[in-house]
Amino acid sequence: MQFYRSHVLICAGTPCILKGCGAVRDAFITELKNQGLEEEVRVVETGCLGPCDLGPVIVIYPEGTLYEKVKISDVPKIVDEHLLKGRIVRDLISEGSIPGIIPYKEPVYFGIQERIVLRNCGIIDPSSIEEYIARDGYQALAKCLTEMKPSEVIEIVKQSGLVGRGGAAFPTGLKWSFTANTKDDQKYMICNADEGEPGTFKDRLILEGDPHSIIEAMTIAGYAVGATRGFVYIRGEYGLSIDRINQGIQQAESMGLLGDNIFGSGFSFKLEVKKGAGAYVCGEETALIESMEGNRGEPRVKPPYPGTHGFLGKPTVVNNVETLANVPQIILNGADWYRGYGTPKCPGTKVFTMTGDINNKGLIEVPMGITLREIIYEIGGGIPEGREFKMAQTGGTSGGCLSGEMLDVPMDYFTLPEKGSALGSGALLIMDDSHCIVDIAESFMRFFVRESCGKCAPCRVGTVRLHEIVKKVACGDGTYEDLEILEDLGRTMRETSLCGLGQSAPVPIMTMLRYFKDEFMAHIEEKRCPSETCKL
Amino acid sequence: MNVVPADLNNVESIVNEIVTRHEGNKHELVAVLNDVQKTLGYLPESALIQVADGLDIPLSKVYGVATFYTLLSIKPMGKHVIRVCESAPCHLLGANSLIDVLRKELRISIGETTKCGTFTLEHTSCLGLCGVAPAIMIDDEVFGNLMPDDIPAILEKYK
Amino acid sequence: MKTVEDLERIRKQAKVMTKLREGGETTKVVVGMGTCGIAAGARETLSAIMDELARRNIQDVIVTQTGCIGLCEQEPIITVERPGEGKVSYGKVSGERARKIVASHVINGQVVGEWVIPAS
Numbered sequence: 003m004q005f006y007r008s009h010v011l012i013c014a015g016t017p018c019i020l021k022g023c024g025a026v027r028d029a030f031i032t033e034l035k036n037q038g039l040e041e042e043v044r045v046v047e048t049g050c051l052g053p054c055d056l057g058p059v060i061v062i063y064p065e066g067t068l069y070e071k072v073k074i075s076d077v078p079k080i081v082d083e084h085l086l087k088g089r090i091v092r093d094l095i096s097e098g099s100i101p102g103i104i105p106y107k108e109p110v111y112f113g114i115q116e117r118i119v120l121r122n123c124g125i126i127d128p129s130s131i132e133e134y135i136a137r138d139g140y141q142a143l144a145k146c147l148t149e150m151k152p153s154e155v156i157e158i159v160k161q162s163g164l165v166g167r168g169g170a171a172f173p174t175g176l177k178w179s180f181t182a183n184t185k186d187d188q189k190y191m192i193c194n195a196d197e198g199e200p201g202t203f204k205d206r207l208i209l210e211g212d213p214h215s216i217i218e219a220m221t222i223a224g225y226a227v228g229a230t231r232g233f234v235y236i237r238g239e240y241g242l243s244i245d246r247i248n249q250g251i252q253q254a255e256s257m258g259l260l261g262d263n264i265f266g267s268g269f270s271f272k273l274e275v276k277k278g279a280g281a282y283v284c285g286e287e288t289a290l291i292e293s294m295e296g297n298r299g300e301p302r303v304k305p306p307y308p309g310t311h312g313f314l315g316k317p318t319v320v321n322n323v324e325t326l327a328n329v330p331q332i333i334l335n336g337a338d339w340y341r342g343y344g345t346p347k348c349p350g351t352k353v354f355t356m357t358g359d360i361n362n363k364g365l366i367e368v369p370m371g372i373t374l375r376e377i378i379y380e381i382g383g384g385i386p387e388g389r390e391f392k393m394a395q396t397g398g399t400s401g402g403c404l405s406g407e408m409l410d411v412p413m414d415y416f417t418l419p420e421k422g423s424a425l426g427s428g429a430l431l432i433m434d435d436s437h438c439i440v441d442i443a444e445s446f447m448r449f450f451v452r453e454s455c456g457k458c459a460p461c462r463v464g465t466v467r468l469h470e471i472v473k474k475v476a477c478g479d480g481t482y483e484d485l486e487i488l489e490d491l492g493r494t495m496r497e498t499s500l501c502g503l504g505q506s507a508p509v510p511i512m513t514m515l516r517y518f519k520d521e522f523m524a525h526i527e528e529k530r531c532p533s534e535t536c537k538l
Numbered sequence: 539m540n541v542v543p544a545d546l547n548n549v550e551s552i553v554n555e556i557v558t559r560h561e562g563n564k565h566e567l568v569a570v571l572n573d574v575q576k577t578l579g580y581l582p583e584s585a586l587i588q589v590a591d592g593l594d595i596p597l598s599k600v601y602g603v604a605t606f607y608t609l610l611s612i613k614p615m616g617k618h619v620i621r622v623c624e625s626a627p628c629h630l631l632g633a634n635s636l637i638d639v640l641r642k643e644l645r646i647s648i649g650e651t652t653k654c655g656t657f658t659l660e661h662t663s664c665l666g667l668c669g670v671a672p673a674i675m676i677d678d679e680v681f682g683n684l685m686p687d688d689i690p691a692i693l694e695k696y697k
Numbered sequence: 698m699k700t701v702e703d704l705e706r707i708r709k710q711a712k713v714m715t716k717l718r719e720g721g722e723t724t725k726v727v728v729g730m731g732t733c734g735i736a737a738g739a740r741e742t743l744s745a746i747m748d749e750l751a752r753r754n755i756q757d758v759i760v761t762q763t764g765c766i767g768l769c770e771q772e773p774i775i776t777v778e779r780p781g782e783g784k785v786s787y788g789k790v791s792g793e794r795a796r797k798i799v800a801s802h803v804i805n806g807q808v809v810g811e812w813v814i815p816a817s
Contacts, residue, residue: 016666016667016680017667017669017670017682019680020667020670020673020680020681020682020683021670021682021683054669054670055669055670057670197666198663198664199664200625200626200627200663200664200668201625201626201627201664201668202664202666202668203666203667203668203669206666238572238607238609239609239662239665239666239675240666241678276568276569277568277569277572278568278607278609279568279571279572279607279608279609279610280607280608280609280610280662280663281606281607281608282663282664293568294565294568295565296564296565296566296567296568296569296593296595296603297567297599297603298602298603298606299606299607314565355668355669356669357627357668357669357671358626358627358630358631359630363668363669363670364669365669395626399625399626429668431626431627431630433630437630442626442629442630445624445626445629446626448624449624449625449626449663452661452663453663455606
């Protein structure tokens with residue numbers, strides 16, 4: 003294996019691909035050849051590094067220098083100065099020197115972050131199983147299969163306090179034990195990679211950046227619960243994720259890390275990808291299973307739960323991508339180590355995707371319990387153009403909205419629900435004071451009308467009615483009674499809808515009504531949009 | 539997403555080949571329809587009938603599944619399908635003005651196909667490209683950080 | 698792969714690829730690559746260091762470059778820093794000298810006194 007003195011890591015996550023990282027990579031390869039450095043410097047394409055807004059992003063090691071918004075024309079200078087002469091090209095990393103470049107301070111951005119789930123993202127080449135192994139990959143699987151009983155694996159996960167990161171926050175170890183306790187001859191392990199929650203793209207970037215962590219975790223879970231087959235259900239829109247996982251499965255199979263009698267332990271595990279066909283509701287685990295069985299992706303009536311009656315009626319564990327990515331590290335480092343992060347009630351880290359009116363858009367991983375203020379102003383670099391924070395929506399379109407007075411609430415799966423919001427999948431949509439709440443509400447409700455699967459009446463009819471009423475208010479035709487109907491209808495949907503989609507569809511409206519009622523009232527009483535967004 | 543009319547003459551053999559690849563397993567219906575759509579560009583009635591036959595399930599069920607998922611279409615699609623993300627993060631950063639430009643440039647509304655059959659314009663749910671919102675997807679290619687002015691040049695690449 | 702030992706073997710082999718990106722305590726060799734250094738033959742010095750490390754299969758050494766430190770007449774200059782020890786700078790390091798410094802100082806911790814630039 004060749005020794006290189008320097009590595010140029012080029013982020014090849016989808017956001018950076020969009021910004022032309024491919025051409026930048028080619029430029030590096032050409033320029034390194036020109037300078038005769040191709041034997042000394044290695045160019046590696048990695049998964050997402052996080053600051054998506056600043057792509058194409060590259061990092062040069064061993065210095066760990068981060069260059070952002072790299073243009074092809076910058077490449078000769080970086081190669082000549084940094085890689086040949088060892089001088090960091092300061093004007094390409096400094097802020098504000100070029101119009102349009104957002105000030106970005108690397109130490110702060112990475113400072114409060116803790117990387118467990120994203121430990122390999124942006125560090126390794128996701129298409130190389132060797133690089134994953136070099137970073138202790140598959141060691142956790144080896145440990146489980148050769149030193150631990152399935153019950154011991156479940157016990158560690160239970161002790162760690164890991165809860166589902168897809169949004170429902172169900173204790174992972176407990177979920178596994180339900181399936182482990184069944185006596186069926188065939189059980190299944192499913193990874194839910196049908197990430198459809200607007201504003202969420204963490205799973206995509208984990209799958210693209212560190213596919214083997216998911217493959218390893220699924221095999222561990224399979225061993226723990228006694229499942230010999232696994233499926234990664236990935237939404238059809240995520241082409242690169244599908245390719246990377248398929249490639250990872252092939253590599254693991256050829257090394258004997260998937261397949262029959264892994265590590266000579268007698269345990270066998272087969273993994274394959276199932277591709278979705280475009281339906282938000284399939285993120286709900288029973289709808290996902292329906293889709294895998296070749297049906298419309300409509301949720302099932304629960305109970306029974308998939309843990310005992312899942313895919314093809316067999317006991318099935320369904321875990322989110324991010325949840326699984328935690329597992330190998332928990333196995334390797336122990337439950338106490340994991341509990342060292344986050345809060346006592348909600349240990350570990352959370353991956354957030356920051357979008358909307360925020361300077362540093364992208365992917366971050368922080369300890370549970372961090373406040374919204376820290377995320378926005380310390381990691382996120384604040385609101386652009388010095389505007390005021392107005393509202394944050396946590397947990398995607400089905401999550402709740404937080405107003406300015408909630409900036410210091412700890413963000414975890416137990417505190418936010420007390421405030422009427424939810425941590426959900428980790429989407430963080432930040433809005434400044436230029437936006438109209440009623441207009442945003444209308445956009446949210448339009449989404450649910452389109453995505454309701456139509457199986458149960460409260461959701462099928464309720465989403466349409468909610469949208470009609472909000473639209474009426476936005477057009478200046480609303481009445482005070484309309485707001486009462488919204489509240490009433492919202493309560494009904496929460497209590498009577500079949501699945502999480504219908505239950506959470508009214509949440510944004512209800513929290514907006516709680517915190518921003520005056521804006522609704524301005525549309526109704528004064529026929530005026532305070533931010534002049536609505537066409538009144 | 540390319541519709542080659544000649545393909546429509548071979549629906550039977552194309553579908554049979556795909557069904558065989560999935561071992562005639564009725565649980566593979568979504569996968570089969572994904573593959574048929576990829577080959578034919580859309581799901582014509584003849585293909586749905588053939589799928590129902592091949593997997594031994596009722597046509598009504600095949601139709602139900604084919605019309606449930608947004609990436610599947612029973613209507614002929616243009617040569618290129620433009621999907622505009624209209625979820626909140628994109629909405630916030632100006633997805634509406636992108637849609638306005640697209641409608642003006644193509645002279646069609648959402649859900650329609652241009653007369654020449656080159657473009658179909660559709661809404662899509664979140665593409666997971668919120669870090670570079672607003673975003674659109676044309677066939678399998680994604681574009682982000684768009685301004686309305688960027689649209690004509692992008693369309694030109696596909697004409 | 699059949700055993701945990703196999704996995705460990707692959708891990709050790711592959712470690713070379715990612716080690717560089719992890720930082721931590723390790724020996725560092727810094728080569729002066731200012732214009733003066735390059736003019737004095739620092740490219741050749743650097744290649745010799747790389748080659749010598751590769752030949753000996755040494756993977757946990759960071760080789761990096763720096764600019765001119767103002768002692769142009771001593772170029773090519775290299776600085777060796779082992780964990781817990783002070784920096785030692787060598788002057789007029791030809792390819793041949795570089796190989797000896799790698800063997801003696803970088804690997805075995807024996808400073809090659811005759812080529813050291815004295816701290817004035």
